[in-house]
Amino acid sequence: MTTDILSISGVGKRFGGLRALDDVNLNVKKGSIHAIIGPNGAGKSTLLNCLVGRIIPDQGTVTFDGGSLLGHKPHAINQAGIARVFQTPEIFGELTVMENVMIPAFAKHDGAFRVNAWQRARERGAVREEAEHILDDLNLWDQRDHIVNSMSRGDKRRLELAMCLVQHPKLLLLDEPTAGMSRADTNNTVDLLKKIAERGITKVIIEHDMHVVFSLAEKVSVMAQGTVIAEGSPEEIKASETVQEAYLGGAHL
């Protein structure tokens, strides 16, 4: 019996007259890959924003690894073990690939704030080594000197993933990791995500591509109009009529 690393219960959020989230309940098992699907505007990204501290829900509770996440700043939530890959890569565009990966490693080593204005960053051996290993793993080693702004979109996404993985997070949130990718790139990303699943990192993935969802996820939650309307294994979701009604407009998969 595995335990839940993340439990969301009764979470609601209003933006003016819009009810973005309405009594959302969701549990994520430790070590699993959990997909959240749903049409545009269903509240998937809003839910993710609640998890990382970008938005504070109006009601409900979010418990992660035994403690509440609500009311904590984004950096504190990251320090607690949650890393997030954004829909459009949030990376340090003017810095090099190596620096981009070293910075999150420093966050892991030095905490949220530590002034070390004298020692050279490059002389922090442990941090460098971790960064080098991750770059090697994600096949970014050859590009380590490149300024990130000059990289392709796919490489930027891979870099952002590397920046999250170098922190060894307990929970990794992925917001449409394959959006805008070609079929080949999508397949590569799926392979990559399967590979890092072996590290025992729990993952929550928001995804539109059903191929990705059904080849990765162990559990799928379907959101529509700000709430979870169905939950189950990929097979159950495929077969569910509620889901097809709400999400797929009745068309068969």
Added chain:
Amino acid sequence: MSQSVMTSGNRPEKGMGKSPAERTEPTGSGLRGFMRSSGGDYLLLAVFAAAILTMPIWLAPIGAGYPDILQKFAIFGIFALGFNILFGFSGYLSFGHAAFLGVGSYAAVWMFKLLSMNAFPALIFAVLVSGVFALLIGFVSLRRSGIYFSILTLAFAQMSYNLAYSVLTPITNGETGLQVNRSDPRILDQLFGGTSMTVPDIFGVQLQGWAGFYFCAVLLILAFFITMRIKNSTFGLMLFAIKANQTRMSFTGFSTRPYLLTAFVISGMYAGLAGGLLAVTDPLAGAERMQWTASGEVVLMTILGGVGTLLGPVIGAAVIKYLEQIFSSFNEGLLHRAFDFLPTAVQDIVVAIVAPFVGEGWQLTLGLMFMIVVIFLPGGIMEGVGRIARRVRRDKPSDDGAASKAGH
């Protein structure tokens, strides 16, 4: 992302056989030029020190080989170096740094009045007081970013400026400015059978003329060294990361505000040191040092020289102070003499055109120059130097350099 993703069992050869030690050494450390090996740093420092200390020789031909202007180069170089730690590294544009310059001057003069004419207590006090002042202003201003941060710092500086003229007159001596008098207590000097001199010194050496310049020059080199260490440090990397993407920084687990506040305080202390040195070379402090034009000047120096670079701000400060000296000293009489070779009628026209750009109106020239630099060389003088260096390097090895140049 092509065929790059691999499964754990199938790693490409380049990653396989290498130990971390092997990978770290060669060409790519993965860190840009500013994080290169320590040897390169010390070479840069040595060249910088040599260039600063020999300024009296190599700047003599352009009429800047005298201590008054050279010490201005050094003092405003320190001011701009510190400003660049905040603006150049972290991207936060303060429009109120002159406040710290002014506070440093007042603090130094008070030490001259109360303790001793020795420069060290005065400078230490100037740095500490402006550091505390920066902590207070920074704490409030850093609640906002971007243009709102700039406006907050501007507001604080203008408040300080107006307070110095009004409520704080007992401390600042208002419009007259704070001066050193023979009748001041100077406790330490009295204790050690002190002098009745009113010239700052370091242990007997009066800091006037060349001694004043070399004192400022040594402090500039020290300030440069500290800035270099900060730039290469973990702390420096974090500042550059905040500049690149502050959102990612907070989602990466960093509390960004303390980093910014530290940078703000450090750069305020540099400004305090510069303000203290202004008082050391001329023991007088006035509120006009805190005016917004002075805050704007250090922004210009930094951008003109090259934002975020090590050398740029120092060069920018020297260029602006030099041009100020040259252009503000011209008047119509001098212009008429300069255009002597022209027929009188043409001479009058030319002088009439040029006159608004010199003397009182020298800022007009500065403004034009600034516009040209920002439009054509957004990276400042340092970018220009870099472009020339690249061109030279490209032309040298190949014989068809002219062809390649024509191609670009």
